[in-house]
Amino acid sequence: MRADSENLIVLLHWLRWCWMGSFGRWTDLRLCLLGLRRSAADVAGHVIGDLRATEALARGRDEENEAKDPASAAGDDPLAAWRVARAGMMAAMDPAALARIVPGPWGPMPLGEILQRSPMEFLVHAWDLAQATGQAAVLNPGLVRDALGPARQFAPLARLSGLVGPECAVGEDADDLTRLLAIFGRRNTSS
Numbered sequence: 001m002r003a004d005s006e007n008l009i010v011l012l013h014w015l016r017w018c019w020m021g022s023f024g025r026w027t028d029l030r031l032c033l034l035g036l037r038r039s040a041a042d043v044a045g046h047v048i049g050d051l052r053a054t055e056a057l058a059r060g061r062d063e064e065n066e067a068k069d070p071a072s073a074a075g076d077d078p079l080a081a082w083r084v085a086r087a088g089m090m091a092a093m094d095p096a097a098l099a100r101i102v103p104g105p106w107g108p109m110p111l112g113e114i115l116q117r118s119p120m121e122f123l124v125h126a127w128d129l130a131q132a133t134g135q136a137a138v139l140n141p142g143l144v145r146d147a148l149g150p151a152r153q154f155a156p157l158a159r160l161s162g163l164v165g166p167e168c169a170v171g172e173d174a175d176d177l178t179r180l181l182a183i184f185g186r187r188n189t190s191s
Helices: 002-019 040-058 078-092 095-099 111-117 119-132 141-160 176-183
Strands: 030-033 036-039
Touching: 040 078, 040 095, 040 111, 040 119, 095 111, 111 141, 119 141, 119 176, 141 176
Parallel strands: none
Antiparallel strands: 030 036
C-alpha cells in the first residue's frame, strides 16, 4: 500500500497548494464520473472515510464509512485530514487486526486480505484527482498490474449497487492503467 499512498499524498499536497492559489476553492474543482458531478473534495473525503472505516474494523468496530457529505471528511485541509486518518489506520494494524474477520465487498474475510485488494481504489481515485487538475497520473505500474485481478472481482459487485458504471471497451494493446480504469467505467485519454 506504500507506493499508491505516496502518490495520493503528493497529489493531495499539490492540489491543496494550487487551490489556495489560482484554482480557487477545493470544493469548486469538479469531476465528472458516471454522469455524476462530484468535487475533488468528495473523492478525497471518500478515501479518507475509507481509511477511518478500516481503522474502525481493525479495532473491532463495524462503522458506516460513507458520510452523506463525503467532502466533510476532507475538511478545510484535505492533506492534513488524510495524514491523520492514515496514521490512525496504521496505528491500529497489528497481526490480530489483520487476522480479524470483517465484512467486505467479497463477503466476510480477514481484514488483511481486504487490504491486499485495496490499492485498486487508491489508484483509481488518485487518477480521478489528477484528471480533475489536468495532471498526468504517474502511478506505480506494479501496483496497477496487481490491482487488475481484485478490480475484476469487485467491479461487478459495485455495478450492482450503482457505485461504478459499465466497463469501457479497450483495445488488446491497452496498458494496465487503461485496463484498470476501464473496469471502473473510466476512459484513459492519456495512453
